[in-house]
Amino acid sequence: MMNFTRRGFVKLTGGLTALGLVSVPNLSAFASAKKRVVVVGGGYGGSVAAKYIRMADPNIQVTLIEKNKDYYSGPLSNWVVAGFRKLEVQKWGYEGLKKHGIDVVIDEVTAVDPAGNSVTTASGKKFEYDRLILSPGIGFKAMEGYDAEAQKKMPHAWIAGEQTTLLAKQLQELKDGDPFVLVAPPDPYRCPPGPYERASLVAHYLKKNKPKSKVIILDPKDKFSKMGLFTQGWKNLYGYETDKSLIEWIPGAQGGKVTRIDAKTMTVYTDMAEFKSSCINVIPPNKAGDIAEKAGLTDDKGFCPINFETFESTKQKNIHVIGDASAATGLPKSGYAANSEAKVCAAAVVALLNGKPVGIPSYVNTCYSLISPDYGISVAGVYKLHQGKILEVSGGVSSDKAMDFTRNQEALYNESWYQSIMADTFS
């Protein structure tokens, strides 16, 4: 309703402006009893930006547009794949955000009009904004043979939900002795340690249930996040680098790069070999979510360059991009980083809309991975902006000398991390 009347008003005054009767600054001064922020995407980034804007300034009208009624968290979804967690506890809704006075709209944004400061949705609604925040998550770059149909046979499970369930089912149905083939993505991608946590937890499942099977990771890279700790854990738990290893990692230098996929025959090809299985998990190269590309916000790498102080796009004015879609060089593409970026962006948007100077940002990342259900490791970082760069002023990974009780505590902290960050996101 509010939107409708305002739109009517804008149309009317827009007409007057065109006749030179009302100047634009006057219009905004008069119409801006409430500034409008539209947030697109209600995950780890967008929901937090919406909430923290309202917490900082209840006079700003915030509309959150999200295409799905339910949100499924990516973090901890590897536990679901490995069969020791239900997808149901990964599911979150938007009732909590409504209590902050956020207008939650379940609809898909199909177009952004940067010149007109508006977005339109699949159902044909138009939303005008003073500032737009996009947090669309990831999309996938093309990979030969991996189309929408192939995704149903060889799930990526890199956007949680149905895909997670599908991969979990395929693992359950895997014949003992057949491999679980994991096609890892090239940098940069969502959740850097994620593929290796997944390999670990699938190995944990295989050890108990299908001891003749193993995980084969086909990787275009030669190193990966938390690599030392993962390989240490794999040696401790899964016989890594022995002939009975439950995990085999084939790096790019040894021909790990997958060049072609054939979903019909359930085969993936590298330059050197082919791998067949009933269970092939393909995580394609990542890029920013489609809407970011459509809005002309992406660079040649497929992500959105932004100003690190405000997360405003360097390509379009009044549009901010946060989370995995942004090219926040220096920060990892993690859920926690998205949360942190959202808060920096929210504070900047509140300042900008109130005509105040933008404050100094501070960013943090904290990310846990499990190697088995009671063996956890972490990476953390504190970041500051200095001379235009985001620099990690402190941080690092868990000690490689940690004792069992510490690994066990980090596994507990992983679940608690999830509870607190989800509460910070959705309630």
Next chain:
Amino acid sequence: MQRKRIHMMMLAGGLLGGMLMAMPVMAADPAPAAPSAADAEKAAKEKALAEAKAAAPADGAMLANTCAGCHGTNGVSAGPSMPSIAGMPAKYLEHIMSEFQSGKRPSTIMGRIAKGYTEEETKRIAEYLSKAKWQPVKSGPNSLTATKVDEAKGKKGKKVIESSKCGKCHEDEGVTQDEDTPRVAGQWVDYLVIKMQDFKNEHLSVPQPEKMKKAIDKLSAEELESAAHFYAGQK
């Protein structure tokens, strides 16, 4: 420096020539070898990091909001093994952070995080969180792991804390807090159990008052668990 050394090498090389060149240059120039490009890059990176670390601090809200991913919005934790820190005394929070930073207080992850902040930044975080309102913790809707307060265990716990005189410092059934003493009333059962296990853990040597160490060392795991249920059950 670098240019000077190169000149010297050229000179020596010219004078001595051929196969004799390398050795006499080393002998004539006892200074360490010219820094490599990698060393120079490393030094520049370290300098930039040191400058970044010392650069002007963000405001309290900006800094403290980065804690919320683990400790909950405004420090009200929703994760059973993460402590709620909302409304704790600023001096207490600063003191704990400084111990994490120096390594005096063992931690899994907090040491790595605490080292990222200057004294002023830590102070701002602590002040901001100290002004937040304490709320008794409640489990998130999807939590599988939170231990609920068990009243029977809490009753046993009351006896334990009375005989161990916990109330001498943790006054008013754990509600009291000051510079040295955190509030424990209404905290998570799981967090309190983990912390007391840490206090007993000979590999960790967590800083704690001598009388607390003595009291805790005497108690069994079961007794400590019941004490956690008692304190967690207080409002």
